[in-house]
Amino acid sequence: MTFLIIFGGQSFEHEISIVSAITLKEKIKNNNLKFVFIDQTRDFYLIEKENMKSKFFARGKFKKSQKLEIKKGGFFYKKGFLKKEEKLSFDIVINLVHGRDGEDGKIPAMLEFFGIKAISPNIEASAISYNKVLTKAYAKEIGVEVIEYEIINSPKTKFNFPVIVKPARLGSSIGVGVAKNQNELDYAFDVAREFDDLIIAEPFIEGINEYNLAGFLSDEEFIFSKIEKVEKKEYLDFEKKYLDFSRKNIMLSNIEQNFEIKIKEKFTKIYNSTFKNALIRCDFFEKDGIIYLNEINPIPGSMANYLFDNFENKLEMLAKSVTLEEKIIIDYQYINKIQMAKGK
Amino acid sequence: MTFLIIFGGQSFEHEISIVSAITLKEKIKNNNLKFVFIDQTRDFYLIEKENMKSKFFARGKFKKSQKLEIKKGGFFYKKGFLKKEEKLSFDIVINLVHGRDGEDGKIPAMLEFFGIKAISPNIEASAISYNKVLTKAYAKEIGVEVIEYEIINSPKTKFNFPVIVKPARLGSSIGVGVAKNQNELDYAFDVAREFDDLIIAEPFIEGINEYNLAGFLSDEEFIFSKIEKVEKKEYLDFEKKYLDFSRKNIMLSNIEQNFEIKIKEKFTKIYNSTFKNALIRCDFFEKDGIIYLNEINPIPGSMANYLFDNFENKLEMLAKSVTLEEKIIIDYQYINKIQMAKGK
Numbered sequence: 001m002t003f004l005i006i007f008g009g010q011s012f013e014h015e016i017s018i019v020s021a022i023t024l025k026e027k028i029k030n031n032n033l034k035f036v037f038i039d040q041t042r043d044f045y046l047i048e049k050e051n052m053k054s055k056f057f058a059r060g061k062f063k064k065s066q067k068l069e070i071k072k073g074g075f076f077y078k079k080g081f082l083k084k085e086e087k088l089s090f091d092i093v094i095n096l097v098h099g100r101d102g103e104d105g106k107i108p109a110m111l112e113f114f115g116i117k118a119i120s121p122n123i124e125a126s127a128i129s130y131n132k133v134l135t136k137a138y139a140k141e142i143g144v145e146v147i148e149y150e151i152i153n154s155p156k157t158k159f160n161f162p163v164i165v166k167p168a169r170l171g172s173s174i175g176v177g178v179a180k181n182q183n184e185l186d187y188a189f190d191v192a193r194e195f196d197d198l199i200i201a202e203p204f205i206e207g208i209n210e211y212n213l214a215g216f217l218s219d220e221e222f223i224f225s226k227i228e229k230v231e232k233k234e235y236l237d238f239e240k241k242y243l244d245f246s247r248k249n250i251m252l253s254n255i256e257q258n259f260e261i262k263i264k265e266k267f268t269k270i271y272n273s274t275f276k277n278a279l280i281r282c283d284f285f286e287k288d289g290i291i292y293l294n295e296i297n298p299i300p301g302s303m304a305n306y307l308f309d310n311f312e313n314k315l316e317m318l319a320k321s322v323t324l325e326e327k328i329i330i331d332y333q334y335i336n337k338i339q340m341a342k343g344k
Numbered sequence: 345m346t347f348l349i350i351f352g353g354q355s356f357e358h359e360i361s362i363v364s365a366i367t368l369k370e371k372i373k374n375n376n377l378k379f380v381f382i383d384q385t386r387d388f389y390l391i392e393k394e395n396m397k398s399k400f401f402a403r404g405k406f407k408k409s410q411k412l413e414i415k416k417g418g419f420f421y422k423k424g425f426l427k428k429e430e431k432l433s434f435d436i437v438i439n440l441v442h443g444r445d446g447e448d449g450k451i452p453a454m455l456e457f458f459g460i461k462a463i464s465p466n467i468e469a470s471a472i473s474y475n476k477v478l479t480k481a482y483a484k485e486i487g488v489e490v491i492e493y494e495i496i497n498s499p500k501t502k503f504n505f506p507v508i509v510k511p512a513r514l515g516s517s518i519g520v521g522v523a524k525n526q527n528e529l530d531y532a533f534d535v536a537r538e539f540d541d542l543i544i545a546e547p548f549i550e551g552i553n554e555y556n557l558a559g560f561l562s563d564e565e566f567i568f569s570k571i572e573k574v575e576k577k578e579y580l581d582f583e584k585k586y587l588d589f590s591r592k593n594i595m596l597s598n599i600e601q602n603f604e605i606k607i608k609e610k611f612t613k614i615y616n617s618t619f620k621n622a623l624i625r626c627d628f629f630e631k632d633g634i635i636y637l638n639e640i641n642p643i644p645g646s647m648a649n650y651l652f653d654n655f656e657n658k659l660e661m662l663a664k665s666v667t668l669e670e671k672i673i674i675d676y677q678y679i680n681k682i683q684m685a686k687g688k
Contacts, residue, residue, distance in 0.1 A: 010669075010671070010672055010674075011672060012672055014672070014674045015674065015676060015677075015678040015679050016678070018679065019679070019682070040672070040673075040674040041416075042416060042457060042458070042459075043416070054679040054682065054683065055679075055683065057676070057679070058676035058679040058680055058683070069415065071413065072385075072386055072387070100669075100672065101457065104467060104468075105449055105453055105467040105468075105471070106453040106454075106456060106457045106467065107457075108453075109449055109450040109452075109453030109454060109467065110450075110453060110454055110457060112450060113386060113445065113450045113451075113454060114386070115386070123448060123449040123450065123453065123467060123470070123471055124448075124449075124471045124474070124475060124478070126467070126471075127449070127467055127468045127470075127471030127472070127478075128471070128478070130468070131468060133485060134468070134471075134472070134478070134481075134482065134485075136485070137478075137481035137482055137484065137485040138478065138481055140481065140484075141477055141478075141480070141481040197617055198617065273541055273542065325444075327354070328354055328355060328356055328358070328384070328444065329384075330354075330358045330359070330384040332359060332401070332402035333359075334359040334360070335359050335362065335363070335398040335399075335401065335402040336402055338363075338398065339398065339399065339402070
């Protein structure tokens with residue numbers, strides 16, 4: 001099978017996506033891989049496997065790579081002196097563009113529109129995950145607990161300090177701050193506003209546990225990853241989270257079976273048909289036995305490969321179960337009826 | 345100003361969109377208009393104004409029109425013997441693709457990705473409006489009442505008959521049915537399942553009033569349409585609603601000022617920054633003085649022109665206030681930091 005990994009994008013997580021793609025290159029050995037880079041101006045480039053090094057992008061060398069265009073049916077390039085248009089061959093896309101473009105629904109929308117099969121959240125799944133207010137609204141609707149929160153339009157909140165201030169629409173902890181007093185809240189609010197006009201505040205809950213679980217649906221069957229217990233100091237900011245990106249030792253939680261069943265039940269409720277075709281990671285909080293959804297990562301870093309046994313095999317399973325939307329047949333019955341009614 | 349009206353699409357409302365575009369042609373006199381048709385295979389065609397007749401589409405004559413491609417910066421066509429690529433000139437797009445493709449976020453996503461300004465809901469606004477479960481979740485989150493409902497996985501509901509059964513993800517009343525007994529519910533459920541795998545049921549409330557209000561935000565100021573009171577028998581199905589499409593006499597409600605203020609307040613809450621760049625129509629229910637959001641039409645039929653005084657002028661106001669997303673600057677600081685940390 002040939003996977004076409006799309007990465008980059010007009011996103012605050014553009015660089016994370018590059019690192020994510022490079023990591024995935026190491027993890028996929030038995031299948032063929034192709035790489036399509038979206039630069040910050042949203043041009044598409046076919047990147048040779050041997051050029052999949054972070055410097056190649058940071059130094060702008062990608063600009064000499066083969067340019068591509070996305071169109072109905074796939075990605076196309078001009079070949080030779082006569083500029084003959086050729087179609088890039090592959091079996092399935094892996095959408096690995098983190099943050100804007102990839103996780104806000106743009107790339108999912110284009111892939112679906114142009115009839116290109118992809119391991120990717122769809123538009124609706126993207127919209128739900130991308131905006132924390134929508135994530136919470138969705139979770140409540142399907143009966144999954146979330147940490148209480150409020151939308152704040154000024155540096156004021158009903159919660160006691162410390163509070164966590166977050167831009168509603170960014171991932172990877174960008175723009176997120178913890179405020180222990182009013183001064184810090186003023187600052188955290190300003191920082192968050194740099195990134196979004198929709199800001200939320202949540203109470204900072206002492207001694208909360210965080211668990212991550214990834215998975216997907218393949219032919220009616222849920223495939224789950226191991227559950228990761230996240231060990232962290234106060235709060236992981238963007239740099240701490242990602243300079244630590246290629247971590248090899250992760251803490252796998254040694255948790256009781258009952259808890260595992262409960263957390264998988266939550267995952268199943270969240271995933272349902274909405275996240276079809278995607279490998280997602282849900283980050284949960286636990287306090288006093290209650291499990292809360294913190295966030296949904298519809299394109300987790302390097303596809304959360306470190307959480308799966310036999311990752312490549314799992315990815316193939318998902319790839320095989322990916323479908324496009326059903327076609328709608330348009331037969332102009334309605335217009336013909338109007339024409340008839342008009343007596344024409 | 346030149347408006348480029350995009351219509352058609354791989355949608356159950358493909359034909360409605362054609363009629364909608366033809367209607368709009370009649371309503372816009374002082375500005376220039378261009379028309380781009382998306383056929384059911386998702387090819388783009390530039391349609392000459394004089395060909396904007398429903399027969400032209402129903403009989404497949406559009407296939408001889410100039411083909412277009414959507415790419416970074418706009419729509420392009422090949423000109424002359426040398427097939428020189430030319431860019432179609434216009435000021436702003438009006439996304440008039442109703443239902444799938446247009447209102448589910450696909451076309452909004454592509455327009456945003458390719459940097460094309462448009463009067464259109466964005467991806468998030470589309471996702472919220474397109475799925476009735478999300479619409480309700482969103483409304484509750486921002487403090488707007490909705491009619492209670494439940495997601496049904498079988499023809500069973502906790503509500504007493506009659507109930508309304510709806511596919512969650514379609515507009516224009518397609519697949520919607522009213523059931524007065526269990527037999528009818530079985531049937532309505534099967535019909536709804538033809539269109540979506542997510543089905544909801546709502547109680548049918550006797551004597552409920554329906555009011556429609558359209559509007560948009562232009563430079564921090566809300567521009568509202570007149571309020572329409574919808575007079576209807578039992579339930580308007582798809583055909584009744586649309587064979588009646590070109591209705592000239594609409595009932596404008598003669599309502600008290602207090603009620604008007606309340607309904608506009610609801611509209612403002614719903615619209616906020618989420619629906620920026622879109623002209624939307626909110627359909628409200630009223631019973632015993634309480635106003636409920638029924639649904640959000642982010643691309644109302646013919647842009648709800650019949651509800652506005654001086655419609656063309658209003659459309660220009662909106663067009664002038666449309667913005668694209670802010671650009672994100674990518675400077676590879678993060679990758680450079682990793683490189684430095686590695687000592688390379």
